[in-house]
Amino acid sequence: MHLPPAGRDIPLVLDSPHSGTDYPADFGYACDFALIRKSEDTHVDALFAHAPSLGAPLLAARFPRAYIDPNRSPLDIDPELIDGVWPGQIVPGEKTKLGLGLIWRKIKAGTPVYARKLTVDEVWKRIDECYLPYHAELQRLTDRAYARWGRVYHINCHSMPAVGDRETSADGESVRPDFAIGDRDGTTCDPAYTKFTVDFLLAKGYDARANDPYKGVELVRRHGRPAEKRHAIQIEVNRRLYMDEETRERNAEFAKTKAVLDAYLDALAGWIAKR
Ligand SMILES: [Zn+2]
Numbered sequence: 001m002h003l004p005p006a007g008r009d010i011p012l013v014l015d016s017p018h019s020g021t022d023y024p025a026d027f028g029y030a031c032d033f034a035l036i037r038k039s040e041d042t043h044v045d046a047l048f049a050h051a052p053s054l055g056a057p058l059l060a061a062r063f064p065r066a067y068i069d070p071n072r073s074p075l076d077i078d079p080e081l082i083d084g085v086w087p088g089q090i091v092p093g094e095k096t097k098l099g100l101g102l103i104w105r106k107i108k109a110g111t112p113v114y115a116r117k118l119t120v121d122e123v124w125k126r127i128d129e130c131y132l133p134y135h136a137e138l139q140r141l142t143d144r145a146y147a148r149w150g151r152v153y154h155i156n157c158h159s160m161p162a163v164g165d166r167e168t169s170a171d172g173e174s175v176r177p178d179f180a181i182g183d184r185d186g187t188t189c190d191p192a193y194t195k196f197t198v199d200f201l202l203a204k205g206y207d208a209r210a211n212d213p214y215k216g217v218e219l220v221r222r223h224g225r226p227a228e229k230r231h232a233i234q235i236e237v238n239r240r241l242y243m244d245e246e247t248r249e250r251n252a253e254f255a256k257t258k259a260v261l262d263a264y265l266d267a268l269a270g271w272i273a274k275r
Contacts, residue, residue, distance in 0.1 A: 010269055011149035012056035013141045016045040016157045017070040017134065017219060020061040026122070027067055030115035035107045039066045041159040042248050047237060048157050050262040054269045057141050061134055066113065068126040070134045071156075071217045072102040081105045083117035093217075098168050102131070109167030135222075142223055142230065151229035153193065153272055156219045162240040164213065171213035178206040178241060182216030182234035188224025189231035196271055197233060200264050237261075 018041035029036055045060035052058055061070060075091040078101040092101060099106025099113075103123060107113050145152040160180065166173045179201050183194045194210050201208035216224075216234035224232030239245050242254040 008055040009057075009145065009148070010055040010272060011145045011151050012051070012054070012153045012155070012269065012272060013059070013138070013145055014048050014051045014056055014155045014157055015059040015138050015219065016041065016048065017061050018065040018158055019044040019046075020063045020065065022062045023064055024067060026125075028116070029066070029113050031107050031111055031113055035111065036064070036066045036113070037248060038161070038245070039104070039107065040064060040248070041157075043243055043250060043254070044157050044159050044237065046250075047159075047242060047254075047258050047261055048155070048265070050258075050265050054265055056265070056269070059134070059138050059141060061130070063130040066104055066107070068103050068130050069101075070131055071219050073218055074102065074127060074131060076102040077123070078103065078105050081114075081118055082123065083119050086120060086123075095168075100168060102127075108165060138219070138223070146230065151275070152231070153189075153268075154220070154223045154230070154232040156216065156223075156232060156234040158214075158234060158236045159239050159242075160214065160236040161245060162238055169213070174213065176213060176236075176238050177209045178238050179208040180212060180214045180234075180236040181208060181210050182214045182220060182236070183211065183224065183232070184216045184220060185211055187226075188216060188220045189226050189233055193231050194233055196268070197235070197264070200267055201260075204260055204263075206260075 048058055072093060075089050076093040076096055077086050077090045078096050079090060081103060104113050142152050142154060160176050162176055164171045164174050181194055181197050183189050198208045198210050214236050220232040220234045223230060241257040242250060244251050
């Protein structure tokens with residue numbers, strides 16, 4: 001599930017929660033598979049694959065995001081998706097009314113994922129077998145770094161469609177920047193970490209923005225506690241910089257974008273070592 005560091009370690013941990021492409025046999029979706037795949041951050045784990053050679057573990061989900069989304073609260077259950085009554089607390093998130101909660105009910109506005117409701121057991125199985133192990137492993141990796149170094153830097157790695165969706169994106173149908181760095185408006189890390197990342201990408205000639213159009217969700221919220229020297233940012237890479245959004249194949253830009261991210265991780269490792 002993750003690539004361990006090769007004989008050395010630094011206080012940096014990466015995770016890629018949405019790049020999984022192993023579709024479980026019991027998924028039981030009823031919509032077009034091509035639409036389901038649009039929810040993947042396909043290849044993001046490959047874009048950040050340089051990290052382990054620097055001593056930073058990279059955790060990558062194998063299960064797909066549309067099956068269950070690790071970047072949501074486990075309480076973010078959509079009552080409209082459940083056959084019967086969920087026997088636990090429910091705290092729906094802001095996107096759940098759009099059908100984009102812990103387990104997606106809609107793949108886009110007006111298009112349901114399923115032709116049925118999910119049983120309580122079915123939902124619990126996804127939490128138990130995918131969500132909880134993913135979170136436990138990420139917690140273990142960040143705690144391991146923290147125990148050794150007294151501080152940890154986390155990068156939560158994602159990609160975004162080149163253009164937003166009219167109904168489901170907070171920014172509507174807008175054209176996205178090259179990179180969006182999220183720290184939930186300065187609450188999940190030392191602001192210098194966000195600034196270092198944005199400035200590095202700007203210096204390479206990219207349009208990089210902080211908290212626009214994405215600020216970060218559950219994973220940076222959970223792992224970013226700057227007062228404890230636990231610093232988390234979310235990086236969203238524009239998909240046009242590395243893949244064809246229709247075929248989901250890597251495009252000609254992939255190698256260049258990966259080289260820039262390799263250089264960023266090298267620079268970040270040096271920056272962290274001095275702090
Ligand atoms: Zn993502």
